[in-house]
Structures are given as C-alpha cells and as structure tokens.
Amino acid sequence: MSNDNNASNSYTPPKVWTWNPDNGGEWASINRPTAGARHEQTLPKGKHPFQLYSLATPNGQKVTIMFEELLALGHKEAEYDAHLIKIGDGDQFGSDFVGINPNSKIPALMDYSDDLDGKPQRIFESGAILLYLSEKFDALLPKELSQRTEAMSWLFWQMGSAPYIGGGFGHFYSYAPYPMEYPIDRFTMEAKRQLDVLDKHLAKNEFMAGDEYSIADIAIWPWYGNLVLGHVYDAAEFLDTASYKNLMRWAKKIETRDAVKRGRMVNRTWGEPDEQLHERHDASDFETKTQDKLEPQDS
Incomplete structure (x- = not known):
C-alpha cells in the first residue's frame, strides 16, 4: 500500500486554492505564490566586466563552468566576479537581484563589458546565459549548422527536462516533509526515462552534439552528470545509475576537465572545505581562498 502516511487518499482540491505557509517541506520558509522583491538589498559589484550572482546548485554550476571553460580557452575578457x-x-x-532576474532564481548575470557602450546587459535563466556567452565569445557552440542545431536541441531539452529531476524527483526523494510513494514512483520513472534517453544518445556520440564539447554538455552535466555520479540527492544506487554505461562514461570524462572542477567549486557552501570557494574574484582564489585555506573566523 501507499507510504503516504500523512496524507489522505480522499483529498479533494478546494474550488479556490489558498496558500498554507507551513506546507512545503524544507523550503517552506521561502516559498510563496507571489513574485517581486521582499526587501531592499544592494548587491556588491566587483572589478570584472561580468558580475555573477549565484549559488553552486546545478543551474549555478552551468554558468561558472562556462566561465572557467572560456578562460581556459584564452578568452581573458571572460573574467568574472561570482557573488554568493x-x-x-x-x-x-x-530588490537588486529581482532587478536582474524578476523570477528570483539563480543564476543572474550582469555584463558591464566596454563593447556595450555604457548600457549594461542583464541576463537571467541559465540556458540564456550560456547562449549569450557562447555567442559573445564565439566559443563552445559548433559552427557547422547541423551540429549547432543538435547542440541547441539538447540545450533546450535540458531546460525543459531538468525540472522533472529537481522539482520532481529531487524534491520528493530528498526534500519533501515525508516519503510519498506515488510522487516518488512517478518522478523516478521519468528520471530513469530521461537517463535512458541520454544513455542511448551517448552510445553513438562522444558528446551531446557529436564529437565536439559544447554548451549542451555544459548545460546537461551539472544536472545529469552530478546525478549519476552520486553528487546530488544521494540517489545513484536507488536509480541504478551504474547501469547507464554510456552516460556514465560521458559523465566521468567531463568531471575530469579542469574547468569543470573549478566551476563546481564556485559559490559552493557545502561539502569538503577544499571544494568550497564561496566567492570568486580572481583566478588565484582557487589556490588561496577555498574554505580549507581560510582562518575559522573567515569561514
């Protein structure tokens, strides 16, 4: 029978839904059914053209990995400050954050580059940020039309599919106030279907768009690579991710990239101290300002 011990199987939705602030699990204290700023806040601004405001969730990792990959390719103009x-x-x-992203989700980016003629550009939504940076630096997106189209298809696949992993499977498996059989079964089935989609595709392709590493890989890896490698939700065994051999090969290969290693650390506030770089303002911060390097009063 169902494990929904605290829920009634005879629940009938009311004619008009009303918000119960105490119902929402781990994130109940911040979730509301309304948008907009809740308090005045001035965001810090560093010295670089790009000002990133984020956290090292999978969506946040996409952008920090992208910046580190661009810098590794020699694009010095891609230097950035990453604020926590x-x-x-x-x-x-x-108020300042909502001014950049009216949807109040990380990551949010401001571009103050000289080529904008004094008109800074806001960019929100992680997929949009990846595409913006790729086009600005003419990098990490195939130039041949067919491969470019393939990369774009997989980029948008990730944007549409990952909510079933995070807001669906991850929420009910890890964050819901109590285990519920129906939603866990429902979203586990969908998570495994998506893993199978990727596994079958990667059986014939080295990377998502063929033989060229691109923003499609950068978008997909933080969600699906982290998931199958056991870095999020502690669900690798539950999902039997080791059985997706092609996906595992791809995930492990990308994990070894130096830019990916660095990008995963930025704005991270959990895990091993040497893997946490709360804020990033210079490349040297990876050597001097991870949490294991700081004095206790600075952590």
Whole structure:
C-alpha cells in the first residue's frame, strides 16, 4: 500500500486554492505564490566586466563552468566576479537581484563589458546565459549548422527536462516533509526515462552534439552528470545509475576537465572545505581562498 502516511487518499482540491505557509517541506520558509522583491538589498559589484550572482546548485554550476571553460580557452575578457546568493536566506528576493532576474532564481548575470557602450546587459535563466556567452565569445557552440542545431536541441531539452529531476524527483526523494510513494514512483520513472534517453544518445556520440564539447554538455552535466555520479540527492544506487554505461562514461570524462572542477567549486557552501570557494574574484582564489585555506573566523 501507499507510504503516504500523512496524507489522505480522499483529498479533494478546494474550488479556490489558498496558500498554507507551513506546507512545503524544507523550503517552506521561502516559498510563496507571489513574485517581486521582499526587501531592499544592494548587491556588491566587483572589478570584472561580468558580475555573477549565484549559488553552486546545478543551474549555478552551468554558468561558472562556462566561465572557467572560456578562460581556459584564452578568452581573458571572460573574467568574472561570482557573488554568493544564499537562497535559504532569501537573498534572491532582494530588490537588486529581482532587478536582474524578476523570477528570483539563480543564476543572474550582469555584463558591464566596454563593447556595450555604457548600457549594461542583464541576463537571467541559465540556458540564456550560456547562449549569450557562447555567442559573445564565439566559443563552445559548433559552427557547422547541423551540429549547432543538435547542440541547441539538447540545450533546450535540458531546460525543459531538468525540472522533472529537481522539482520532481529531487524534491520528493530528498526534500519533501515525508516519503510519498506515488510522487516518488512517478518522478523516478521519468528520471530513469530521461537517463535512458541520454544513455542511448551517448552510445553513438562522444558528446551531446557529436564529437565536439559544447554548451549542451555544459548545460546537461551539472544536472545529469552530478546525478549519476552520486553528487546530488544521494540517489545513484536507488536509480541504478551504474547501469547507464554510456552516460556514465560521458559523465566521468567531463568531471575530469579542469574547468569543470573549478566551476563546481564556485559559490559552493557545502561539502569538503577544499571544494568550497564561496566567492570568486580572481583566478588565484582557487589556490588561496577555498574554505580549507581560510582562518575559522573567515569561514
């Protein structure tokens, strides 16, 4: 029978839904059914053209990995400051942050580059940020039309599919107030279907768009690579991710990239201290400002 011990199987939705602030599991304290700023907040601004406001969730990792890959390719103009947004504290609802992203989700990016003629550009939504940076630097997106189209298809596949992993499987498996059989079964089935989609595709392709590493891989890896490697939700055994041999090969290969290693550390506030770089303002920060290098009062 169902494990929905705290739920009634005879629940009937009301004619008009009303918000119960105490119903929402781990994130109940910040979730509301309304948009907009909740408090005044001035965001810091560093010295580089790009100002990133984020956290090292999978969506946040996409952008920091992208910046580190661009820098590794020699694009010095891609230097960036990464400021920490503590979503558990509600930083994403501050007035300045909402001014960049009206949807109050990380990551949010401001571009103050000289080529914008004094008209800074805001960019929000991680997929849009990847595409913006790729086009700005003419990098990490295939130039041949067929491969470019393939990369774009997989980029948008990720944007449409990952909510079933995070807001669906991840929420009910890891964050819901109690285990519920129906939603866990429903979203586990969908998660495994998506893993199978990737596994079958990667059986015939080295990377998502063929033989060329691209923003499609950068978008997909933080969600699906982290998932199958056991870095999120502690669900690798539950999902039997080792059985997806092609996907595992791809995930492990990307994990070894130096830019990916660095990008995963930026704005990270959990895990091993040497893998946490709360803020990034210079390339040297990876050597001098990870949490294992700081004095206790600075952590």
